[in-house]
Amino acid sequence: MADKNNKIRVDFKKNRAKPPRGNDLTRGYKADEAAAADHATGERVRAKGDLSRKRTVTLPADELGETVPGRVLRLFGLYSDVELDDRSIVRCTVRRILKTVSTDERAVVTTGDRVRVVLACAGHEATVESAEPPLIQQGANATRPAEGVIIHVEPRRGVLTRASRNREHVLVSNVDQLVVVMALAQPELKPHLLDRYVAAAIQGELKPIICLNKADLVDPIEFIPIVGAYAQLGIPAVMTSATTGLGIPRLRELLAGRASVFSGQSGVGKSSLLNAVQPDLGLRVREVSDVNQKGQHTTVTAELIRLEGDGGGWVVDTPGVRQFQLSSIRPEEVEGLFPDFRPFVPLCGFPDCTHTHETKCAVKAAVRKKWILDRRYDSYLGLFHGIAEEG
Numbered sequence: 001m002a003d004k005n006n007k008i009r010v011d012f013k014k015n016r017a018k019p020p021r022g023n024d025l026t027r028g029y030k031a032d033e034a035a036a037a038d039h040a041t042g043e044r045v046r047a048k049g050d051l052s053r054k055r056t057v058t059l060p061a062d063e064l065g066e067t068v069p070g071r072v073l074r075l076f077g078l079y080s081d082v083e084l085d086d087r088s089i090v091r092c093t094v095r096r097i098l099k100t101v102s103t104d105e106r107a108v109v110t111t112g113d114r115v116r117v118v119l120a121c122a123g124h125e126a127t128v129e130s131a132e133p134p135l136i137q138q139g140a141n142a143t144r145p146a147e148g149v150i151i152h153v154e155p156r157r158g159v160l161t162r163a164s165r166n167r168e169h170v171l172v173s174n175v176d177q178l179v180v181v182m183a184l185a186q187p188e189l190k191p192h193l194l195d196r197y198v199a200a201a202i203q204g205e206l207k208p209i210i211c212l213n214k215a216d217l218v219d220p221i222e223f224i225p226i227v228g229a230y231a232q233l234g235i236p237a238v239m240t241s242a243t244t245g246l247g248i249p250r251l252r253e254l255l256a257g258r259a260s261v262f263s264g265q266s267g268v269g270k271s272s273l274l275n276a277v278q279p280d281l282g283l284r285v286r287e288v289s290d291v292n293q294k295g296q297h298t299t300v301t302a303e304l305i306r307l308e309g310d311g312g313g314w315v316v317d318t319p320g321v322r323q324f325q326l327s328s329i330r331p332e333e334v335e336g337l338f339p340d341f342r343p344f345v346p347l348c349g350f351p352d353c354t355h356t357h358e359t360k361c362a363v364k365a366a367v368r369k370k371w372i373l374d375r376r377y378d379s380y381l382g383l384f385h386g387i388a389e390e391g
């Protein structure tokens with residue numbers, strides 16, 4: 001590891017990484033009006049599963065002391081808060097060499113990064129209790145001395161990126177799963193939109209978790225087939241009610257030990273669910289966003305919020321992720337995002353079968369035989385043709 005030799009690995013220059021896709025990631029998907037207002041900045045967020053590319057940089061050996069592993073919870077300008085294994089939080093600076101090697105300063109260390117830290121003093125007694133929203137405290141915190149230095153960033157996977165002005169930068173790294181929240185009523189369930197979110201999660205190499213909320217407003221029995229259909233695809237689906245607490249323990253289990261992003265249209269109950277999982281969490285998420293809306297200077301900064309309790313886990317909060325949208329998918333990519341199609345695709349008559357108009361199509365045959373659900377096939381066609389799925 002980094003503490004035993006003098007090599008560190010840093011990001012390649014951006015221009016050697018894959019360029020962001022040029023097309024509009026919100027294409028074919030329209031959120032409701034409230035969410036649409038969030039999009040006014042024209043910034044786009046997407047998930048990307050690729051391991052980011054790294055290269056190795058050599059440091060003078062004597063400059064590396066003992067290091068400890070940690071995870072970046074949030075950034076404050078030049079500082080970042082790093083959570084160590086014992087859950088203490090240490091305010092860190094970033095080793096200069098890490099900064100100068102990259103062309104994009106902001107991407108050097110990002111929220112969610114797994115890092116190695118040299119602590120300023122052995123026992124790090126000076127651990128900071130850091131529950132305050134970062135954006136408000138930035139001025140005050142700037143004078144606080146750092147207690148550690150980040151000298152190494154582990155390779156990233158499961159990143160959420162934001163594209164603006166044709167540049168793409170990482171908002172948060174090492175996200176494990178996307179919790180797709182849909183209401184069973186008010187607003188009514190949109191199965192095709194659900195399929196679309198699930199496809200986006202798979203595309204971003206995030207594990208999809210489906211949360212069907214507001215179960216108190218419907219007869220849940222009616223929706224069991226949907227839950228079962230996803231279970232067959234290996235995708236956990238849970239019916240919840242933030243109001244009655246139904247399904248919340250199961251949701252908590254699904255969040256345990258992982259970093260999760262909540263997504264879904266506004267009004268489906270994301271904040272309420274966060275509050276149900278851990279009181280004050282949704283509230284806190286709201287407060288941070290209000291600060292942003294008052295136009296204070298903020299670079300969009302993501303935060304990992306620690307879930308209390310044995311299972312732990314983190315919820316990702318960022319204004320960007322609130323508007324997590326579906327990245328555009330190329331038509332030929334779509335079949336790969338439908339796990340239920342995979343067994344049939346190789347059996348199609350044409351190697352480049354699109355499963356739309358072709359005669360010798362094994363996917364369509366499977367639909368006729370009910371091995372693939374009509375709903376899933378319709379979702380496929382919708383995505384394939386880039387039809388808006390707002391319902």
Ligand code: GDP
Nearest residue numbers: 213214215241242243266267268269270271272
């Ligand atoms: P968000 O925009 O996705 O964060 O949704 P909110 O958490 O703000 O919830 C939107 C509305 O739905 C609020 O009026 C909530 O009280 C209500 N709501 C949220 N969860 C539930 C639920 O499980 N059952 C019912 N009946 N209402 C809910």
Ligand code: ZN
Nearest residue numbers: 348353355361
């Ligand atoms: Zn086919």
